[in-house]
Amino acid sequence: MSSVIKLRGKGVSRIINSKVILSPLSGVTDKIFRKLVRKWAPDSLLFTEMINATSLKNGYGTQKVQQIELEEGPIGVQIFDNRPFAVSEAAKLAEDSGAFLIDINMGCPVKKISKKGGGSALINDRLLAVELVKRVSKAVKIPVTVKTRLGWENKEENIEEFLISLQESGAAMITLHGRTRKEGFSGKSDWNMIGRIKKLLEIPLIANGDIKNPNDALNCFKVTNADGLMIGRGILGSPWKIGEIDYAIKELKGFKEPNIEEKLLLIIEHLDELTKEKGNHGLLLARKHISWTCKNFQGASNLRNKLVRAIDIKEVKALIKNTIKTLNNDQKILD
Ligand SMILES: Cc1cc2nc3c(=O)[nH]c(=O)nc-3n(C[C@H](O)[C@H](O)[C@H](O)COP(=O)(O)O)c2cc1C
Incomplete structure (x- = not known):
């Protein structure tokens, strides 16, 4: 199995030397936490917390992307908002701060965000979602990616068609959390469905949901044949976990969990x-x-x-x- 992710959007070609990605986690993945994670995971793509497009223009959000270029390894900036101009402007600021890529949040189920049309609400406004990817891809030179879920209410909403339209609009990679917005964190991430969707996409598909250790990671690859994995809750309290999973995927021996x-x-x-x-x-x-x-x-x-x-x-x-x-x-x- 290859141990890299090749981003392949329109006119985009970039390599990440690890198949394990740190989720954007609001209230957790700030630069201090990323520095700890990086000690064990030199090659992985790590994410900022999600940042509101408007707040990136004023003090609070700016702090979250400042000096990313001084951090080791690739850092993705995740933006949430539904206004193409605002997201494009924010993406440019993040690019100037050294972001490796821009991810647009199309999966957040939190009401405060979806009520305003951002996060998972974009699953229901597919024309706007496509417009966002097109406009942001034009505004920046770095890759633009999307993180989303299997649907809004249920899994019969033809999410495949949605993802293919995002791919055609210029998305260079998609991360799919195997639950609908309605499910929140209940039930199990549907790796089988992620696997079916993987076969339909040309750009890399990253599987997300319920991957907490190397065993889960290897099983998830078997079921989904995904191009990479994203780890969220598994990292809480265990900043070495991305590195540990990366070791297992690369079949390296001797990872030492901290005592x-x-x-x-x-x-x-x-x-x-x-x-x-x-x-x-x-x-x-x-x-x-x-x-x-x-x-x-x-x-x-x-x-x-x-x-x-x-x-x-x-x-x-x-x-x-x-x-x-x-x-x-x-x-x-x-x-
Ligand atoms: C505390 C917390 C904060 C989160 N913040 C974000 C966020 O900022 N952006 C986002 O796209 N997803 C966010 N998520 C969702 C995760 O990125 C991930 O998709 C979800 O937890 C499923 O993966 P897991 O089973 O590995 O945790 C958050 C999840 C948690 C638990």
């Missing part, structure tokens, strides 16, 4: 970076990451409860250092 001490030190590293950037607010932002990472070892739940209640970074560090002292040699870094 307990390394996971605890990762919490400190993440917290340090967040507070450097955001001051005390960094501690609040770190809490969800702490809860996701501090699990699956003896005493984890007790420690987690204390860590998320800690009032400052000093207390977090003291709690973690005291825990590390109690670990046995198998759980520690020995070199």
